[in-house]
Amino acid sequence: MPFYLYDTMQRKKVEFVPATPGHVGIYVCGPTVYSDAHLGHGRAAVVYDVLRRWLMHEGYRVRFVSNVTDVGHLTDDADEGEDKIAKRAKLERLEPMEVADKYFWRYFEDTDALNVAKPSITPRASGHIIEQIELTKELLDRGYAYEVNGSVYFRAAKWPDYGKLSGRRLEDQQAGARVEVRGEKEDPRDWALWKRAEPEHIMRWPSPWGEGYPGWHIECSAMSLKYLGEGFDIHAGGIDLQFPHHECEIAQAEAAGHAFARYWMHHNHVLLNGEKMAKSTGNFITLRELLERHEPMVVRLYLLQSHYRSVLDLTEAGLEAAARAYFRLLEAYRSLRSGLERAREGTLAALEEAIDRLEAAFAEAMNDDLGTPEALAALFSFLPELNKALAAAQGRASLERALETLERLGEGVLGLFPARVLEARLEGPLLEGLIELLLEQREAARSRRDFPAADAIRARLGELGVVVEDTPHGAKWRLAPR
Ligand SMILES: Nc1ncnc2c1ncn2[C@@H]1O[C@H](COP(=O)(O)OP(=O)(O)OP(=O)(O)O)[C@@H](O)[C@H]1O
Numbered sequence: 001m002p003f004y005l006y007d008t009m010q011r012k013k014v015e016f017v018p019a020t021p022g023h024v025g026i027y028v029c030g031p032t033v034y035s036d037a038h039l040g041h042g043r044a045a046v047v048y049d050v051l052r053r054w055l056m057h058e059g060y061r062v063r064f065v066s067n068v069t070d071v072g073h074l075t076d077d078a079d080e081g082e083d084k085i086a087k088r089a090k091l092e093r094l095e096p097m098e099v100a101d102k103y104f105w106r107y108f109e110d111t112d113a114l115n116v117a118k119p120s121i122t123p124r125a126s127g128h129i130i131e132q133i134e135l136t137k138e139l140l141d142r143g144y145a146y147e148v149n150g151s152v153y154f155r156a157a158k159w160p161d162y163g164k165l166s167g168r169r170l171e172d173q174q175a176g177a178r179v180e181v182r183g184e185k186e187d188p189r190d191w192a193l194w195k196r197a198e199p200e201h202i203m204r205w206p207s208p209w210g211e212g213y214p215g216w217h218i219e220c221s222a223m224s225l226k227y228l229g230e231g232f233d234i235h236a237g238g239i240d241l242q243f244p245h246h247e248c249e250i251a252q253a254e255a256a257g258h259a260f261a262r263y264w265m266h267h268n269h270v271l272l273n274g275e276k277m278a279k280s281t282g283n284f285i286t287l288r289e290l291l292e293r294h295e296p297m298v299v300r301l302y303l304l305q306s307h308y309r310s311v312l313d314l315t316e317a318g319l320e321a322a323a324r325a326y327f328r329l330l331e332a333y334r335s336l337r338s339g340l341e342r343a344r345e346g347t348l349a350a351l352e353e354a355i356d357r358l359e360a361a362f363a364e365a366m367n368d369d370l371g372t373p374e375a376l377a378a379l380f381s382f383l384p385e386l387n388k389a390l391a392a393a394q395g396r397a398s399l400e401r402a403l404e405t406l407e408r409l410g411e412g413v414l415g416l417f418p419a420r421v422l423e424a425r426l427e428g429p430l431l432e433g434l435i436e437l438l439l440e441q442r443e444a445a446r447s448r449r450d451f452p453a454a455d456a457i458r459a460r461l462g463e464l465g466v467v468v469e470d471t472p473h474g475a476k477w478r479l480a481p482r
């Protein structure tokens with residue numbers, strides 16, 4: 001079944017056809033690691049994780065590249081201001097690279113909690129200075145860039161296609177362009193490919209133009225081309241990155257003679273109190289704060305219940321509804337796993353039909369520009385038929401097929417049932433509590449002199465690997481060596 005996605009460049013849904021049959025290359029603009037990730041970053045991570053999983057489900061081999069910006073992202077997008085990471089480093093009294101590493105690992109802890117698979121490659125801007133210098137040189141050679149006082153700028157007016165992704169024309173941008181502080185650009189719309197490092201600037205590298213550091217946009221052109229090659233398949237990121245970041249990425253790659261991304265995907269914003277959730281404005285809630293109050297899979301389900309191209313206004317009521325929905329799903333999955341054994345052999349026609357309907361509706365939804373809300377709706381509509389079969393304890397073969405389908409779609413594609421979710425609930429405190437409860441029951445049996453019952457409990461626990469010992473202070477238990 002063909003996969004359709006909304007391509008920002010063509011401004012419509014189009015059939016996705018990979019450059020190389022059977023393979024897909026995806027590049028996603030990742031976080032600038034100077035503070036903890038918020039729910040907006042969580043949405044980006046989960047949405048493209050599901051894109052990747054769906055394409056894998058459809059039989060593609062996917063190379064998923066998502067960068068981490070650890071240098072060059074200035075507080076002011078117009079090439080002025082401090083480096084976001086260096087600014088934070090002063091605040092936390094750390095080396096800039098300590099800040100970057102700290103929030104790099106914390107980002108992956110948070111996305112791990114959301115069951116987001118690690119990228120195939122996670123390039124860091126500071127690890128690709130040479131590639132960024134090379135691309136800058138190519139642009140200088142072709143006359144698309146110029147050097148002033150140790151900084152190199154892209155000559156925006158020379159690239160006629162600038163604005164083709166976002167639909168903004170250069171003339172419109174001129175009105176909005178800021179007055180240059182340093183005033184060394186030929187045109188205020190030009191942007192930095194390389195910046196001269198002032199004496200106090202810590203993150204600096206040697207270059208043909210003196211000591212400096214790369215501009216923010218150039219890292220993504222250089223790293224996506226390096227790992228995915230010319231004319232790679234999908235480039236993705238938040239809608240805020242369309243302009244100027246992605247326009248600049250395209251101009252830098254294409255002006256240097258490299259075919260760039262063939263499809264552009266942009267997810268819409270998570271809002272808080274009606275405004276974009278953003279670190280720089282302080283209007284955000286971190287994933288860490290959110291995950292203290294809500295289970296990670298509830299947050300994941302909540303994110304997938306809205307389509308990635310619509311805004312998502314965070315509400316507590318929405319999260320609570322997602323929690324109720326999630327536990328309905330999880331409970332169906334759990335009872336299916338444990339109820340299979342009890343079911344009589346054979347198939348159930350009604351359940352088989354319900355599975356066929358689920359498969360068809362799920363695929364149709366996902367192939368229509370990653371319709372996760374509809375795909376989830378298909379899963380939920382499947383539950384009544386499943387629960388009926390479980391209650392009747394019939395049709396084991398059909399129930400096995402139901403389990404395989406639920407695991408493949410619910411966990412494999414949507415990532416909602418990682419093994420640890422059930423383990424966390426069924427192990428640890430619950431199991432220890434149950435052992436204690438059994439020892440109390442054994443004590444009660446002994447005190448009414450029902451020794452066969454007491455011995456039976458001890459023997460059953462022994463079979464399960466729990467050794468019961470009677471001591472002067474009562475019964476104790478320990479784990480038997482396996
Ligand atoms: N509120 C949001 N909703 C959805 N995606 C977001 C949101 N904020 C950021 N993103 C996306 O997360 C990725 C990383 O962005 P970045 O690290 O620049 O975060 P940011 O919070 O926008 O930073 P800042 O607030 O300083 O602008 C980008 O793809 C960006 O589009």
Ligand SMILES: [Zn+2]
Nearest residue numbers: 029030220245
């Ligand atoms: Zn980028």
